[in-house]
Amino acid sequence: MDSFFANIDWADIGQATLDTLAMLGGSLALTVAFGLPLGVVLFLTGPRQLLEQKAVHAVLSVIVNILRAVPFIILLIIMIPLTVLLVGTSLGVAGAIPPLVVGAAPFFARLVETALREVDRGVIEASQAMGATPRQIVFGALLPEALPGLIAGITVTAIALVSYTAMAGVVGAGGLGDLAIRFGYQRFQTDVMIVTVVLLLVLVQVLQMVGDRLVVRVSRR
Amino acid sequence: MIEFEQVRKIYPKAGGAALDGVSLRVAQGEVFGVIGQSGAGKSTLIRLINGLEKPTDGRVVLDGADVGALPPAGLRGLRRRIGMIFQHFNLLSSKTVAQNVAFPLKLAGTPQAEIDRRVAELLARVGLADHAAKYPAQLSGGQKQRVGIARALATNPSVLLCDEATSALDPETTDQILALLADLNRELGLTIVLITHEMEVIRRICHRVAVLERGQVVETGEVADVFLHPKNAVTRRMLADAGLEDDAIPADGSALRLTFRGASTYEPILGRIARETGVDYSILSGRIDRIRDEPYGQLTVALIGGDVAEARRRLEAAGVQVEAAR
Numbered sequence: 001m002d003s004f005f006a007n008i009d010w011a012d013i014g015q016a017t018l019d020t021l022a023m024l025g026g027s028l029a030l031t032v033a034f035g036l037p038l039g040v041v042l043f044l045t046g047p048r049q050l051l052e053q054k055a056v057h058a059v060l061s062v063i064v065n066i067l068r069a070v071p072f073i074i075l076l077i078i079m080i081p082l083t084v085l086l087v088g089t090s091l092g093v094a095g096a097i098p099p100l101v102v103g104a105a106p107f108f109a110r111l112v113e114t115a116l117r118e119v120d121r122g123v124i125e126a127s128q129a130m131g132a133t134p135r136q137i138v139f140g141a142l143l144p145e146a147l148p149g150l151i152a153g154i155t156v157t158a159i160a161l162v163s164y165t166a167m168a169g170v171v172g173a174g175g176l177g178d179l180a181i182r183f184g185y186q187r188f189q190t191d192v193m194i195v196t197v198v199l200l201l202v203l204v205q206v207l208q209m210v211g212d213r214l215v216v217r218v219s220r221r
Numbered sequence: 222m223i224e225f226e227q228v229r230k231i232y233p234k235a236g237g238a239a240l241d242g243v244s245l246r247v248a249q250g251e252v253f254g255v256i257g258q259s260g261a262g263k264s265t266l267i268r269l270i271n272g273l274e275k276p277t278d279g280r281v282v283l284d285g286a287d288v289g290a291l292p293p294a295g296l297r298g299l300r301r302r303i304g305m306i307f308q309h310f311n312l313l314s315s316k317t318v319a320q321n322v323a324f325p326l327k328l329a330g331t332p333q334a335e336i337d338r339r340v341a342e343l344l345a346r347v348g349l350a351d352h353a354a355k356y357p358a359q360l361s362g363g364q365k366q367r368v369g370i371a372r373a374l375a376t377n378p379s380v381l382l383c384d385e386a387t388s389a390l391d392p393e394t395t396d397q398i399l400a401l402l403a404d405l406n407r408e409l410g411l412t413i414v415l416i417t418h419e420m421e422v423i424r425r426i427c428h429r430v431a432v433l434e435r436g437q438v439v440e441t442g443e444v445a446d447v448f449l450h451p452k453n454a455v456t457r458r459m460l461a462d463a464g465l466e467d468d469a470i471p472a473d474g475s476a477l478r479l480t481f482r483g484a485s486t487y488e489p490i491l492g493r494i495a496r497e498t499g500v501d502y503s504i505l506s507g508r509i510d511r512i513r514d515e516p517y518g519q520l521t522v523a524l525i526g527g528d529v530a531e532a533r534r535r536l537e538a539a540g541v542q543v544e545a546a547r
Contacts, residue, residue: 131299
């Protein structure tokens with residue numbers, strides 16, 4: 001047993017785990033903070049919707065598609081100057097968060113738009129008929145009705161972010177993925193690879209389980 | 222009072238007019254039905270009343286306000302004075318029954334204590350006091366529509382719009398919901414405008430009816446007049462489809478259609494006059510029923526022998542409407 005785990009420095013693993021969790025937590029919170037309003041606006045300005053605005057919808061849609069089309073690894077690198085401007089460094093957990101958010105927020109916004117489209121149009125019409133303002137419709141009817149879909153979207157996004165954090169190791173972000181690449185892959189330390197991948201798997205598993213349970217808990221249909 | 226003045230509504234993509242020169246007047250406190258087949262323009266018509274749709278031409282006037290010309294804030298204010306219920310109920314699935322009923326009050330900024338009091342009162346009124354904490358998914362269709370009605374009445378509207386409100390319900394539940402609507406009309410003086418494709422709904426609770434066909438009103442009037450003496454072919458066909466009109470009478474002109482209304486429905490008028498005038502009669506078809514609370518009978522008869530002209534005169538004198546059967 002000892003010889004198999006010979007290459008493992010548990011302190012490093014612990015630090016990498018904390019880094020991954022910090023990147024995930026920070027980027028997920030900001031992804032939701034930016035992606036949710038963006039998704040709501042995408043939905044509301046869409047064809048035949050409450051605040052239909054063809055031009056606004058088209059422009060936002062193209063921006064979202066461009067950001068989603070750029071491979072994350074490229075995004076990481078071209079974002080470096082902007083990242084330095086925003087957080088003062090392109091390294092470490094702080095340096096990873098801006099590219100993670102820019103990569104994940106457009107993705108999450110599309111999931112939000114889809115979840116809102118699933119809401120029965122009749123509910124929106126009924127709210128309008130009651131004299132609700134667009135703001136009241138969004139906060140009083142649309143978002144509560146779409147909550148299960150939104151939570152499922154956050155779960156999917158969180159898991160996508162876990163794999164993005166691994167790539168963020170390329171720009172010196174740290175974390176479990178970074179450890180897996182630098183030690184497990186480049187130095188052929190299979191034991192490090194296995195331990196990091198198992199930890200990532202546990203993380204993904206836990207996220208999915210918590211997400212699924214929350215969806216069931218808030219579903220009233 | 223609601224008034225449609227030469228209203229046209231054109232959907233650019235659909236081609237053709239959904240409504241084509243509709244003029245109507247709905248009086249305060251009446252139950253007004255609009256009947257038509259799908260695609261006739263009913264949904265558009267009812268949505269013009271609370272501004273969910275805007276007329277392309279003409280005006281819809283509600284209590285003096287031109288609905289189509291109101292600014293957004295004015296329109297929201299107007300909508301709080303108009304309740305609406307829907308075929309598929311359109312309840313918020315994420316909110317409880319009580320929260321659904323409270324929703325329009327919350328939108329209007331009503332204080333919480335007042336909301337609680339009003340919600341309890343409304344749920345008791347529609348017979349759902351025990352279901353306040355349930356979610357819509359736990360209710361039957363009829364119960365969901367009761368929640369819809371309670372929600373629509375929350376802000377004390379003077380008008381209730383019913384968009385095919387019973388079309389998704391079974392006959393027994395339909396009866397209960399219609400009875401509730403008739404009670405609300407009587408007790409609260411609520412003006413009700415309903416659209417439906419079911420003649421039965423019109424017969425049960427409406428005072429007046431408009432028949433809509435391809436965006437035009439082809440016939441309008443008191444429900445009893447329209448049902449018992451339909452003038453338009455579309456109306457006749459709809460009545461026949463509903464089993465409320467005979468469409469298989471010998472067309473040789475010998476048959477007469479006798480219409481009894483009110484108390485005379487139950488009197489032995491036909492037998493007495495036949496005896497007095499020596500006329501024999503055979504009943505070709507007939508029905509005795511009610512329109513709202515008014516009983517009526519309508520018989521198609523052939524009169525044979527004796528003094529037919531005198532029999533006919535006496536029938537008319539006894540308050541029976543006599544016309545040649547078509």
